[in-house]
Amino acid sequence: MRIGELARRSGVSVRALRYYEEQSLLDADRTPGGQRDYPDGAVDRVQLIQQLYAAGLSSRTIVELLPCVSTGTATQSMFDRLLTERDRIGVRMDELAQAKAKLDRVIEQVLAAGLTRDGATGSAPVGS
Amino acid sequence: MRIGELARRSGVSVRALRYYEEQSLLDADRTPGGQRDYPDGAVDRVQLIQQLYAAGLSSRTIVELLPCVSTGTATQSMFDRLLTERDRIGVRMDELAQAKAKLDRVIEQVLAAGLTRDGATGSAPVGS
DNA sequence: CTTGCACCTGACGCCGACGTGAGGTTTTAG
DNA sequence: CTAAAACCTCACGTCGGCGTCAGGTGCAAG
Numbered sequence: 001m002r003i004g005e006l007a008r009r010s011g012v013s014v015r016a017l018r019y020y021e022e023q024s025l026l027d028a029d030r031t032p033g034g035q036r037d038y039p040d041g042a043v044d045r046v047q048l049i050q051q052l053y054a055a056g057l058s059s060r061t062i063v064e065l066l067p068c069v070s071t072g073t074a075t076q077s078m079f080d081r082l083l084t085e086r087d088r089i090g091v092r093m094d095e096l097a098q099a100k101a102k103l104d105r106v107i108e109q110v111l112a113a114g115l116t117r118d119g120a121t122g123s124a125p126v127g128s
Numbered sequence: 129m130r131i132g133e134l135a136r137r138s139g140v141s142v143r144a145l146r147y148y149e150e151q152s153l154l155d156a157d158r159t160p161g162g163q164r165d166y167p168d169g170a171v172d173r174v175q176l177i178q179q180l181y182a183a184g185l186s187s188r189t190i191v192e193l194l195p196c197v198s199t200g201t202a203t204q205s206m207f208d209r210l211l212t213e214r215d216r217i218g219v220r221m222d223e224l225a226q227a228k229a230k231l232d233r234v235i236e237q238v239l240a241a242g243l244t245r246d247g248a249t250g251s252a253p254v255g256s
Numbered sequence: 257c258t259t260g261c262a263c264c265t266g267a268c269g270c271c272g273a274c275g276t277g278a279g280g281t282t283t284t285a286g
Numbered sequence: 287c288t289a290a291a292a293c294c295t296c297a298c299g300t301c302g303g304c305g306t307c308a309g310g311t312g313c314a315a316g
Contacts, residue, residue, distance in 0.1 A: 019304060056224075106210060163281095
């Protein structure tokens with residue numbers, strides 16, 4: 001599979017795929033003409049990379065963790081990284097939960113108080 | 129309260145506080161000499177700002193939402209923003225949950241398979 | 257053969273939330 | 287009064303994950 005198809009199938013840009021390779025997150029064979037040739041499994045790998053990015057991991061961290069994600073084995077230091085990053089994600093989730101709770105409460109308040117007319121500064125709800 | 133104390137009490141840098149002011153997230157009185165003078169409530173406000181940043185909101189978004197967070201009222205468009213951002217946080221939480229689940233599974237696998245010796249490439253666990 | 261699309265390698269641009277000086281002023285302690 | 291700590295305003299630097307343009311090459315169709 002060439003890079004354009006991989007991009008379409010995995011939902012990321014061609015530029016991003018080249019960037020992943022630059023970061024040693026992804027590698028490809030080359031055709032005699034120098035074009036990248038990916039195996040089918042690349043789609044899953046790219047989606048895994050995306051998922052870890054979405055979790056807030058950096059390229060550096062991902063490149064250290066990918067081997068044990070694919071093999072299921074790890075050295076001691078890799079294992080420590082795994083635990084650290086898992087915990088970091090947990091902390092992030094708690095932060096998000098708190099922020100969401102705060103917005104939820106604000107939304108409740110606004111629903112209870114009613115909406116303010118655009119441009120108005122007063123506190124009178126816009127009744128029916 | 130001057131900026132240094134606010135920084136210590138709210139746990140952010142002096143530079144960050146000036147940046148918040150630049151973004152219209154925070155305002156301060158000035159002493160005759162031109163130094164910033166914050167009321168006590170500023171500590172809470174800064175922590176709120178931090179929390180919203182942590183939730184992935186941008187300065188622009190926060191500056192639009194802060195009024196209704198403090199007043200409990202909103203215009204229609206502000207209310208829409210509230211809902212949008214709350215949902216966005218929900219989506220982020222789901223992404224994080226998925227990534228965390230994946231790491232949890234990897235950790236389980238590694239625990240089951242045992243650790244690999246540093247530098248080793250084989251799949252044999254390091255048994256006792 | 258030629259057209260034309262997909263691909264290639266640099267290499268600079270971007271954005272947001274600050275960090276980090278430089279160079280000067282205000283406030284406070286003694 | 288003086289020294290030093292804290293403060294002030296520019297204004298440039300950083301970092302990561304790409305976007306984007308420039309200028310050239312590979313490959314399949316007619």
